[in-house]
Amino acid sequence: MLLARRSPSRNRRLAARVRRRPAHRRRGGPARRGINSVAGGGSLILFPTLVALGLPTVAANVTNSVAQWPGYLGAVVGFRDHYRGQRTRLIGMSVVAVLGGTAGSILLLTTPSSAFDTIVPVLVLLASLLIGFQPLLTKRLKANETDGERRDPVWLYVVVFLACVYGGYFGGALGVILTAVLAVGLGRLKLANAIKSLLALVTASTTVVVFGIFGPVDWQLVAVCAPAALVGGYLGAKVATRIPSTPLRVFIVVFGVAVAVYLFLRS
Numbered sequence: 001m002l003l004a005r006r007s008p009s010r011n012r013r014l015a016a017r018v019r020r021r022p023a024h025r026r027r028g029g030p031a032r033r034g035i036n037s038v039a040g041g042g043s044l045i046l047f048p049t050l051v052a053l054g055l056p057t058v059a060a061n062v063t064n065s066v067a068q069w070p071g072y073l074g075a076v077v078g079f080r081d082h083y084r085g086q087r088t089r090l091i092g093m094s095v096v097a098v099l100g101g102t103a104g105s106i107l108l109l110t111t112p113s114s115a116f117d118t119i120v121p122v123l124v125l126l127a128s129l130l131i132g133f134q135p136l137l138t139k140r141l142k143a144n145e146t147d148g149e150r151r152d153p154v155w156l157y158v159v160v161f162l163a164c165v166y167g168g169y170f171g172g173a174l175g176v177i178l179t180a181v182l183a184v185g186l187g188r189l190k191l192a193n194a195i196k197s198l199l200a201l202v203t204a205s206t207t208v209v210v211f212g213i214f215g216p217v218d219w220q221l222v223a224v225c226a227p228a229a230l231v232g233g234y235l236g237a238k239v240a241t242r243i244p245s246t247p248l249r250v251f252i253v254v255f256g257v258a259v260a261v262y263l264f265l266r267s
Contacts, residue, residue, distance in 0.1 A: 043068050043172050044127055044252065046225060048259040055218060057120055057263070058113045062215040065171055065207045067225035072204050074230075075197040082194035089152065090198060093160055097199045100161040101206030104168020109214055120170065121264035127172030128256025131249060134176050141183040141192075156185030160199065167203040168210075172256075175200050 043064055050060035083090060108116065130137075159181050167174040175196055182192035211217055 044256045059216040062211040063218045069204045070230035072201040079194035097164045097202040100164025101168040101203035104165040105210035121260045123170045125260035130173040130176040132253040164203045
């Protein structure tokens with residue numbers, strides 16, 4: 001009875017705490033969805049912009065990959081608390097990401113540019129659709145989430161390697177792919193999201209080294225776009241907390257599909 005009489009006051013104190021929280025913390029769910037839309041769509045917006053500026057598709061892809069690199073740093077810093085106790089796992093998966101990113105980068109640079117021109121509309125369309133279906137995918141993965149640690153299956157490292165090969169070759173919506181794969185393999189969506197950010201950074205860092213040495217990078221455009229990616233990532237997170245995620249996601253998907261059609265007709 002004493003507990004029952006004290007419950008209303010506890011509820012009032014809890015409600016007061018919630019009201020005192022900053023608005024961006026109370027809107028955490030929609031904000032994160034908006035930020036994911038911004039992060040996933042950034043490369044899809046910059047790539048066609050570089051093509052429109054007159055760069056060949058391969059040069060635009062490499063320049064885009066190098067310019068986007070600073071934007072990955074903020075996400076890793078934001079997830080730093082989730083990396084505690086994950087040292088062995090992070091080292092193993094980072095090695096896999098380096099190998100995959102290297103393989104994808106070399107594949108891009110050693111295959112004919114005509115092959116990339118043929119496949120890039122499909123990759124842009126795939127990336128756009130993945131961003132569009134991300135909420136449904138996240139909902140399904142969260143429903144299958146498990147508690148506690150479990151042994152990493154071998155297949156997980158194989159699929160992460162293939163995803164990072166894709167990331168080194170093109171990279172659009174790599175985060176969505178890695179989140180889905182890691183969530184299935186680890187059974188923990190929050191941990192998957194954190195590790196995804198680190199693996200995306202490792203893959204991007206690998207491509208920066210390979211493309212920086214061997215690729216046709218337009219460094220003048222990188223000098224403009226890289227700071228813009230860093231500032232844009234910060235401002236994008238701020239904006240994403242203030243606007244609904246659905247219109248933002250719809251814009252990115254529609255834009256990506258239009259770019260895919262343009263690239264298909266162009267090739």
